[in-house]
Amino acid sequence: MAIKCYAAKKAKGRLEPFEYEPRPLAPFDIDIKISHCGICHSDVHLIDNDWQLTEYPLVPGHEIVGEVIDVGVGVKKFSNGQRVGVGWQCGACWHCDMCISGEHNLCPEIKATCMGNHGGFADMIRVDSRFAFPIPSKLESENAAPLLCGGITVYNPLRTYSVRPYQKVGVIGVGGLGHLAIQFAHAYGCNVTAFSSSPDKEKEARELGAHEFIPTTEKDPFEKTVGKLDFIISTVHVDMDWPAVLNALNPKGMLCLVGAVANPMMIPSFSLILQQKSIVGNPIGGRMAIREMLRLASRHGIRAKTEVVPMKNVNEAVDKTRHGKARYRMVLKN
Amino acid sequence: MAIKCYAAKKAKGRLEPFEYEPRPLAPFDIDIKISHCGICHSDVHLIDNDWQLTEYPLVPGHEIVGEVIDVGVGVKKFSNGQRVGVGWQCGACWHCDMCISGEHNLCPEIKATCMGNHGGFADMIRVDSRFAFPIPSKLESENAAPLLCGGITVYNPLRTYSVRPYQKVGVIGVGGLGHLAIQFAHAYGCNVTAFSSSPDKEKEARELGAHEFIPTTEKDPFEKTVGKLDFIISTVHVDMDWPAVLNALNPKGMLCLVGAVANPMMIPSFSLILQQKSIVGNPIGGRMAIREMLRLASRHGIRAKTEVVPMKNVNEAVDKTRHGKARYRMVLKN
Numbered sequence: 001m002a003i004k005c006y007a008a009k010k011a012k013g014r015l016e017p018f019e020y021e022p023r024p025l026a027p028f029d030i031d032i033k034i035s036h037c038g039i040c041h042s043d044v045h046l047i048d049n050d051w052q053l054t055e056y057p058l059v060p061g062h063e064i065v066g067e068v069i070d071v072g073v074g075v076k077k078f079s080n081g082q083r084v085g086v087g088w089q090c091g092a093c094w095h096c097d098m099c100i101s102g103e104h105n106l107c108p109e110i111k112a113t114c115m116g117n118h119g120g121f122a123d124m125i126r127v128d129s130r131f132a133f134p135i136p137s138k139l140e141s142e143n144a145a146p147l148l149c150g151g152i153t154v155y156n157p158l159r160t161y162s163v164r165p166y167q168k169v170g171v172i173g174v175g176g177l178g179h180l181a182i183q184f185a186h187a188y189g190c191n192v193t194a195f196s197s198s199p200d201k202e203k204e205a206r207e208l209g210a211h212e213f214i215p216t217t218e219k220d221p222f223e224k225t226v227g228k229l230d231f232i233i234s235t236v237h238v239d240m241d242w243p244a245v246l247n248a249l250n251p252k253g254m255l256c257l258v259g260a261v262a263n264p265m266m267i268p269s270f271s272l273i274l275q276q277k278s279i280v281g282n283p284i285g286g287r288m289a290i291r292e293m294l295r296l297a298s299r300h301g302i303r304a305k306t307e308v309v310p311m312k313n314v315n316e317a318v319d320k321t322r323h324g325k326a327r328y329r330m331v332l333k334n
Numbered sequence: 335m336a337i338k339c340y341a342a343k344k345a346k347g348r349l350e351p352f353e354y355e356p357r358p359l360a361p362f363d364i365d366i367k368i369s370h371c372g373i374c375h376s377d378v379h380l381i382d383n384d385w386q387l388t389e390y391p392l393v394p395g396h397e398i399v400g401e402v403i404d405v406g407v408g409v410k411k412f413s414n415g416q417r418v419g420v421g422w423q424c425g426a427c428w429h430c431d432m433c434i435s436g437e438h439n440l441c442p443e444i445k446a447t448c449m450g451n452h453g454g455f456a457d458m459i460r461v462d463s464r465f466a467f468p469i470p471s472k473l474e475s476e477n478a479a480p481l482l483c484g485g486i487t488v489y490n491p492l493r494t495y496s497v498r499p500y501q502k503v504g505v506i507g508v509g510g511l512g513h514l515a516i517q518f519a520h521a522y523g524c525n526v527t528a529f530s531s532s533p534d535k536e537k538e539a540r541e542l543g544a545h546e547f548i549p550t551t552e553k554d555p556f557e558k559t560v561g562k563l564d565f566i567i568s569t570v571h572v573d574m575d576w577p578a579v580l581n582a583l584n585p586k587g588m589l590c591l592v593g594a595v596a597n598p599m600m601i602p603s604f605s606l607i608l609q610q611k612s613i614v615g616n617p618i619g620g621r622m623a624i625r626e627m628l629r630l631a632s633r634h635g636i637r638a639k640t641e642v643v644p645m646k647n648v649n650e651a652v653d654k655t656r657h658g659k660a661r662y663r664m665v666l667k668n
Contacts, residue, residue: 097584097585098585098586103585103586106585106586106609106610108561108609160610227442250431251431251432251437251440251442252432252437252440257603257607258607260603260604260607261603264600264602264603265600265601265602265603266598266599266600266601267598267599267601267613268598269591269593269594269595269598269599269615270594270615271615272591272613272614272615273591273592273594273615273616273617274615274617275442275615275617276440276494276614276615276616276617277614277615278614279601279606279612279613280606280610280611280613281603281604281605281606281607281608281610281611281612282607282610283607283608283609283610
């Protein structure tokens, strides 16, 4: 049983049809017939070997939705025909302090769906069922797929740092992650300010739940919010005027990075010390957080805005993501 | 009634005898006859105008202990003869979100004892009693004075970020702040690793409660603790290899800055994102935290190690602090 997929053979290479034999079906494994797979910016980083960690051939894809078509002997809670999703993580050590706390996403031996494993730009995937999640019936597969990585990445900080409804949240970047962050922060009952380098996204940002919209193309875009925001989620990959961003925070305010910035950030210590501010980083979320996130998305109608293209058009779709042209998430469909 | 004190008339100037008339006694004011005043590194920064914020003449001093000798009409809980202490803060707006939460130390209108006001290098001070704290009888005045600023600055993070006894705490810098941080972290029941640029401080650091001692003069001093510390308090004013420091943290670990570093810190975003680490800054502590800190110090025998000199020798004492020769806190005595 060969799995048919698309692989990059070298850094920045175009994706080409590829086949591989899956590992033997382990007790906790399930086979998923993939219907949809979102394209995350991390997939582009992996294809381009931006992190110098990619092994080729690389089969990207870690925002997977599909149907269970086979289960290992140890699998009790999944059955054939069920619709499930898989995100960035596909394995953990199950033994470290983080794992036994239910925070498998912080396991030092975390395994990624498409790093060292072949991912979701494929017709099928064999994966540890403990990192598969039932998709609530109200969510369309194409809108749900990007929640598995993009969604949990922006939901998890709101949960972990106990953001509360009377607070003001800033979202920097209205893209694949940011347009989901706005929706989750809105669902949290917060006042939401969106910052975007695309002034033409204002209408959509407001429809998604933003109360304020500030184009970062303006001079001093953070000036208007000085000392007004309690929590800022930064989804961008580009350098920002970080002291100005920190200055937009209230006392005890927190800047949460979910987008990996290429260059080191220059942080004056006083910008943190004087009013007990903090900078935190967030990587995806734990298994329970993913369940919660899907329930919340179902109840509040939170969904990724997607452009769905056939799997065979994978290269065009990747290019759109690479060049920031997706509005807001490209999703491949089999 | 003129207050006799020592003042710097210009940046880096020597302190000279000075006199001033205090403001009229306000309802909540008390007069304190100062017996002891610690010398904090901030006093040196103020004298030298390192922060470009100093107004001259400057009367430094914000680690004050003395005896109440007069009280305003609104003062109910202090009476003449009582021993009290005053730290960095001497005023707040009493109205902002932080103040009504009891976190007056984060009030945007915070007033400092020796910035815009004349401080404790003096025979007396008139000060808002709401920022004065009774000194527990078990604490000697000379050992207690440095707790009012140095002590609360390192105690407050342990409290605010809920450090727990099964955790491992790193303390960077074994000086005025660091030698207190070791004692408080030890009182919290934590495993404590001290990092110091003075290898000869090992014996004392261990006596204060450090379980491990690592000289930062070694090559890669943070190598031994990679992924082992849960909470690091950095008390130093010098540049560190911040990515290496962050690398010493466990998943979810926190680096807390209490020492203001002169240059912006270079922080790669991945060093925070991958394992949900954070960098926070801490300024002194609130009024309740100061009470708790004094109670804890009294119960656990936590005290500043001090070198006591007569107030008239203020310039020699300031020089010792300026050049890092204090072991560990210079205290002026009237």
